[in-house]
Amino acid sequence: MANSSQWPSKWLQKFFTQPGSEFYCCCRPSWIEEECRHALHRNNDDSDDEGDKFCAEVILGRRDSSSASGFSDEQNNEIQEFYIQLHQQYVASPPGLYDVKSKYSQGVYGKCPRLICQKQHLIPMQLSKDEDQKGIAMYCVRCNEIFLPSYLRHARLDGRAFGLSFAALFFIQYPELIPNQKTYLYNDYAPRVFGFRMKGLTHQNRFEFIR
Template identity: 30%
Template sequence: MMDDFASETDSDYTSYWRDWFISSRGNEYFCEIDEEYLTDRFNLTGLQTEVHYYQHALDLITDVFDLDCEDDMRETIEKSARHLYGLVHARYIVTTRGLVKMVEKFKKSDFGKCPRVHCDSQPLLPMGLSDVPYQKSVKLYCGRCEDIYNPKSSRHAQIDGAYFGTSFHNILFQVYPALIPQKSRRRYEPRVFGFRVHAGAALARWQAEERTDMRKRLKDANIGLDTTKLFIEDIDGQDSETNEEAIIKANTVEVPPPSTTVR
């Protein structure tokens, strides 16, 4: 990742680390963290144990790194610096200043637009499915359809979701309620030659799916094997209605007709 600065000296490289990180391809989702926030030790509480070479990584981010080391060591510190920046970034973007910067990127659609047709290119927001690093990659949240999507670019798909957290997108809409998009009530209706598909067909598909799901749940739970043997196994490929009739018959108690006395 240092190819862009191969012709620069070490001092030039360390003087522009944050600018280089933000402008690197694949890091468009990140905003620049204020130096005042990075130099406040309170904001970095608990990160010392999560990042290798923590102090060297922090020095690199804050442009005071002056350690003379080999290339392998520098690469390791560089990797730690990127990880530390991401963890601090998750904390920074929920602050007042951080939210302002992310809102500016949101309005410019820097995070992409919703691929759903009926959302009319609604701008997306980055979010994580876990606050723990190395668990889930970053996802994109649409405030109109309230669904999440994978990033289009493979570079963005490799970003750790913990660098944005699970609460950022909800906090942003709470602080800026005017940015909450109006929900779309339009839904796709399947049609054949311009005519809507009959509701009975959709109901039949739903019933078939529920029947298949019920078979699986009964088989997994090992419930009622004696009375539902035909229903579960269906080895001979019998019609499902025939199996259901067999179950009803097996669970029906026949009541004898009342006796009559002939006089």
């Protein structure tokens, strides 16, 4: 979970205390400042730009809620939507990719549930481009499969914070993290009968052979 002392606003401090927020990167304040500056200098005549300006000011700590109870649910949703978009841009940048690499190396995103993948670390990505399925998925580079998160707190995260192409982009940037496929194939499971390894059986006829 992020260290709240590094954030320039109370809103970000609260955002990074939510369950599952350890999946998100701590976007560097200087990077946030640079990206939000574009929103702050847009044409105020456009209603969408005005909304971006509001969100940017809140994230940078330049605007606080006028209510003692904080921002309304509608405002919080708007600010979070804006930050999710920022996060997707951040993880595609050199500093963001480096931060994800650190989390990946520590196994923050979990490990592949398949035994033959030898606890290969997973990388997050957007589950689907469908607006009704904007959750998060976990990609294993060893078996080239995707999985749903193991915990509900992660399943509820917004996959758009990473995007559909993030897993591919990550391993293009860090090809040395792609495991040796020969090692994977060598350790592929093969059924045994009374200790004898069965050879020449396809996946489809293994159970027919046993019957």
